[in-house]
Amino acid sequence: MSENKENFIGFSLLADQLQRKTVKKGFEFTLMVVGESGLGKSTLVNSLFLTDLYSNRKLPPVSERLTKTTDIEKTKLEIEENGVKLRLTIVDTPGFGDGLEGADAWQACLKYVNDQLGLYFQSENSVNRKNMTDSRVHCCLYFLSPYGHGLRPLDIEFLKRLQYKVNLVPVIAKADSLTKTELAAKKKRIMAEIAEHGIELYQFPDTDSDEDEDFKAENERLKSGIPFAVVGANTTLQVGNKTVRGRQYPWGIVDIEDTNHSDFMHLKRFLIQTHMQDLKDVTHDVHYENFRIACLQELKAAGIEQPADITKSTERLDETYEDPEKILLLQQKDEEIRRMQEMLNSMQQKISKS
Amino acid sequence: MSENKENFIGFSLLADQLQRKTVKKGFEFTLMVVGESGLGKSTLVNSLFLTDLYSNRKLPPVSERLTKTTDIEKTKLEIEENGVKLRLTIVDTPGFGDGLEGADAWQACLKYVNDQLGLYFQSENSVNRKNMTDSRVHCCLYFLSPYGHGLRPLDIEFLKRLQYKVNLVPVIAKADSLTKTELAAKKKRIMAEIAEHGIELYQFPDTDSDEDEDFKAENERLKSGIPFAVVGANTTLQVGNKTVRGRQYPWGIVDIEDTNHSDFMHLKRFLIQTHMQDLKDVTHDVHYENFRIACLQELKAAGIEQPADITKSTERLDETYEDPEKILLLQQKDEEIRRMQEMLNSMQQKISKS
Numbered sequence: 001m002s003e004n005k006e007n008f009i010g011f012s013l014l015a016d017q018l019q020r021k022t023v024k025k026g027f028e029f030t031l032m033v034v035g036e037s038g039l040g041k042s043t044l045v046n047s048l049f050l051t052d053l054y055s056n057r058k059l060p061p062v063s064e065r066l067t068k069t070t071d072i073e074k075t076k077l078e079i080e081e082n083g084v085k086l087r088l089t090i091v092d093t094p095g096f097g098d099g100l101e102g103a104d105a106w107q108a109c110l111k112y113v114n115d116q117l118g119l120y121f122q123s124e125n126s127v128n129r130k131n132m133t134d135s136r137v138h139c140c141l142y143f144l145s146p147y148g149h150g151l152r153p154l155d156i157e158f159l160k161r162l163q164y165k166v167n168l169v170p171v172i173a174k175a176d177s178l179t180k181t182e183l184a185a186k187k188k189r190i191m192a193e194i195a196e197h198g199i200e201l202y203q204f205p206d207t208d209s210d211e212d213e214d215f216k217a218e219n220e221r222l223k224s225g226i227p228f229a230v231v232g233a234n235t236t237l238q239v240g241n242k243t244v245r246g247r248q249y250p251w252g253i254v255d256i257e258d259t260n261h262s263d264f265m266h267l268k269r270f271l272i273q274t275h276m277q278d279l280k281d282v283t284h285d286v287h288y289e290n291f292r293i294a295c296l297q298e299l300k301a302a303g304i305e306q307p308a309d310i311t312k313s314t315e316r317l318d319e320t321y322e323d324p325e326k327i328l329l330l331q332q333k334d335e336e337i338r339r340m341q342e343m344l345n346s347m348q349q350k351i352s353k354s
Numbered sequence: 355m356s357e358n359k360e361n362f363i364g365f366s367l368l369a370d371q372l373q374r375k376t377v378k379k380g381f382e383f384t385l386m387v388v389g390e391s392g393l394g395k396s397t398l399v400n401s402l403f404l405t406d407l408y409s410n411r412k413l414p415p416v417s418e419r420l421t422k423t424t425d426i427e428k429t430k431l432e433i434e435e436n437g438v439k440l441r442l443t444i445v446d447t448p449g450f451g452d453g454l455e456g457a458d459a460w461q462a463c464l465k466y467v468n469d470q471l472g473l474y475f476q477s478e479n480s481v482n483r484k485n486m487t488d489s490r491v492h493c494c495l496y497f498l499s500p501y502g503h504g505l506r507p508l509d510i511e512f513l514k515r516l517q518y519k520v521n522l523v524p525v526i527a528k529a530d531s532l533t534k535t536e537l538a539a540k541k542k543r544i545m546a547e548i549a550e551h552g553i554e555l556y557q558f559p560d561t562d563s564d565e566d567e568d569f570k571a572e573n574e575r576l577k578s579g580i581p582f583a584v585v586g587a588n589t590t591l592q593v594g595n596k597t598v599r600g601r602q603y604p605w606g607i608v609d610i611e612d613t614n615h616s617d618f619m620h621l622k623r624f625l626i627q628t629h630m631q632d633l634k635d636v637t638h639d640v641h642y643e644n645f646r647i648a649c650l651q652e653l654k655a656a657g658i659e660q661p662a663d664i665t666k667s668t669e670r671l672d673e674t675y676e677d678p679e680k681i682l683l684l685q686q687k688d689e690e691i692r693r694m695q696e697m698l699n700s701m702q703q704k705i706s707k708s
Contacts, residue, residue: 009404010627012436014381017631019373024562027368050363082366127647130639208378273364277371285484293481333687340694347701 026085028134029276030116032166033090034109034158035143036097039173043232044141045090047245047256048268051077052234071095072112091137097154106158113137113165117291136288139202139271139279140166143173144227150189151197159199165287167202167279169271170194175229175262176247176254183229190227201226205278222270228263231256380439382488383630384470386520387444388463388512389497390451393527397586398495399444401599401610402622405431406588425449426466445491451508460512467491467519471645490642492633493556493625494520497527498581504543505551513553519641521556521633523625524548529583529616530601530608537583544581555580559632576624582617585610 033041046052073092078085091112097105116135123132140162144155151159159168170190175183194201204223207216233245233256244255256264271279387395400406427446432439445466451459470489477486494516498509505513513522524544529537548555558577561570587599587610598609610618625633 007404009402009433009435010622011381011383011433011440011442011630012438013627014440014630015373015377015438017628018376019369021631021635022372023369027365029365048363050361079363079365081363084366084369086365086368088365127650129643129646268364273367274371276365276368277375281375289483296481333691337687337690337694340691340698344694344697344701347698347705350705 023084026087027276028087028089029280030089030091030135030137030139031271032093032109032113032137032140033143034093034096034140035173036145037094039143039145040230040232041092041141041143041173043234044171044173044230044264045092045232046234047232047264048272049077049079049088051079072108089135105154106161109140109158110161110165113140113162114291117165117288118295120288121292121295136283137166138276138283140168141271142168142170144170144190146172146174146177146186150186151193156193156197156199159194159201160197163200164290167282167287168200169202170227171263171267172227172229174231176231176249178229187227187229202279202282204275218269218274222266222274225263225266225270228267228270230264230267231262232264377438380441381630382441382443383634384443384445384489384491384493385625386447386463386467386491386494387497388447388450388494389527390499391448393497393499394584394586395446395495395497395527397588398525398527398584398618399446399586400588401586401618402626403431403433403442405433426462443489459508460515463494463512464515464519467494467516468645471519471642472649474642475646475649490637491520492630492637494522495625496522496524498524498544500526500528500531500540504540505547510547510551510553513548513555514551517554518644521636521641522554523556524581525617525621526581526583528585530585530603532583541581541583556633556636558629572623572628576620576628579617579620579624582621582624584618584621585616586618 031045033045035041071094073094075090075092076087077090078087080086093109096109113136116137120132120134120136123129142155142159144151159170162168172178172183172186172190178186204219207219231247231254233247233254235245235247236243237246237248237253238244239246239253239255244253244257246256246261247254254261256262259265385399387399389395425448427448429444429446430441431444432441434440447463450463467490470491474486474488474490477483496509496513498505513524516522526532526537526540526544532540558573561573585601585608587601587608589599589601590597591600591602591607593600593607593609598607598611600610600615601608608615610616613619
């Protein structure tokens with residue numbers, strides 16, 4: 001950066017000023033992982049963030065899992081790397097698709113996503129906006145089973161229900177059970193079915209022509225990798241003089257960080273290193289704005305039509321999101337009506353007496 | 355930045371992701387310069403941003419200046435440096451303190467500042483928030499005359515009126531007419547008077563103990579320089595084999611970029627290179643939030659008390675900032691009142707007939 005005295009104004013340092021401030025404040029990110037038990041959601045999250053989020057976890061016996069509905073399990077952790085702090089929230093849905101609830105498994109997830117949007121709407125419109133936190137779900141990793149052919153009805157239902165609410169990123173779980181050929185066919189079929197059902201996944205940002213070539217190429221490469229075929233591993237293995245995070249089979253070792261073995265590193269690159277901020281921005285600029293506009297419209301429609309799904313999460317809003325002037329006017333009108341009612345009553349008495 | 359494969363998660367790249375995005379979007383900054391004519395406001399702005407903003411300017415004759423009130427003159431320019439784009443707005447007040455309006459000279463400035471806060475409040479609460487622009491005044495450079503003793507009543511009035519609305523940064527204009535001793539005494543007196551009148555200038559951010567020492571030292575040095583004693587110059591002079599931006603006197607050359615001659619470089623450093631983002635943040639987090647809360651309270655109070663100053667800029671808000679549900683309720687109540695009025699009328703007719 002040239003700081004030639006003659007021609008240097010210095011506002012280009014704004015970018016550094018902003019970076020210093022945001023790094024100081026830290027970042028927030030909420031990731032939701034959805035998919036039936038046993039697809040390796042927890043292992044993948046642990047592999048991505050190099051933590052052990054679920055050390056205290058107890059799996060309920062099958063008898064319980066048959067009847068229970070989808071739970072929401074929230075884990076928060078603060079991690080720091082090179083001076084950058086991240087407050088990460090992992091939203092897990094341990095019971096998803098487990099019970100006999102069938103197609104309604106998406107409801108708990110949709111409610112959670114909606115509730116967080118509603119909470120943000122509330123705090124944005126409240127008087128005190130200091131210490132606003134953002135619990136909105138910035139990305140939903142949807143785990144597809146490596147077995148079966150293409151999408152199941154539950155997958156389609158879930159993706160359709162959540163598509164305009166959250167950034168959907170499908171992944172093929174336990175991809176080490178598929179050969180290269182099988183995987184290619186599966187990816188192709190899944191994307192065709194997603195297109196066929198008009199499901200909108202997270203849209204990668206358009207790159208401008210003035211963007212640098214490396215960035216454009218990587219954006220394209222990651223985009224074409226969807227659905228990422230992933231393998232998770234909590235264990236590290238010694239291969240020669242190298243330590244790898246992987247899975248040992250009798251026929252060889254799956255190194256999850258080897259891009260020839262799985263898309264794990266592509267997912268990690270995409271989710272954390274290149275597109276995390278865009279996931280946050282799309283959540284705010286697209287999903288939250290859609291929610292906000294829908295809220296305003298629902299509030300308008302309330303009283304005329306039967307309130308739709310969305311008001312479930314806006315019910316609470318009415319308590320806090322209020323225009324003080326309008327409330328006062330309403331009170332005045334109520335008072336006026338009360339007075340007129342009294343006049344009417346006394347007149348009616350007069351009439352009946354006369 | 356270490357990208358050690360074993361332990362690198364990569365969310366520290368979030369800071370770079372954010373920087374890339376904000377640089378791409380560009381920055382907005384609005385600077386207001388206030389002070390009586392002839393104190394070198396335009397020259398200083400030109401010197402700061404290395405432009406010629408006022409090439410088409412015509413000064414009105416004195417006869418006009420006697421009667422006219424304070425004008426607001428807005429100049430916008432887009433400048434780019436090292437790939438960083440800045441949309442800069444300079445708000446000038448050419449007639450300030452010129453006419454016979456006396457102590458009311460601040461009104462046009464206050465109205466302008468309030469109106470911009472109001473516009474932002476409007477757009478924040480409107481349905482469509484795409485392409486929101488920020489015309490809020492992020493900093494007000496207030497030019498103090500180098501002559502006279504300390505602050506004049508007009509200065510005190512202005513600073514008091516605007517202190518909770520905008521980041522106030524006083525500067526001593528044309529400081530090349532003061533000796534080092536005079537300047538030191540003047541600075542001391544001005545700061546004492548500002549304290550005495552309880553005027554709140556822009557507050558430099560507190561530096562945390564974990565901040566690096568250079569940053570802390572510079573923050574302190576700039577803070578202690580207030581009010582910056584400045585000299586502007588549109589001309590460059592040849593001094594030996596060096597080109598300097600300065601003013602040629604018979605007794606020597608004032609090099610405005612020499613920190614031994616004036617605080618110009620400190621002002622430039624502060625305003626543009628180190629604290630521009632903080633000026634934007636304080637505008638948003640403090641001044642705008644205060645305005646927003648006051649708006650909400652005024653809206654509440656409207657109808658009971660005489661609306662105060664602030665509602666002038668919130669009048670317009672009522673057209674766009676509306677809770678649809680409440681409006682509907684109000685309409686229903688109006689309808690109810692109308693029906694009752696009709697009943698009352700018909701009853702009164704009955705009574706008078708009987």
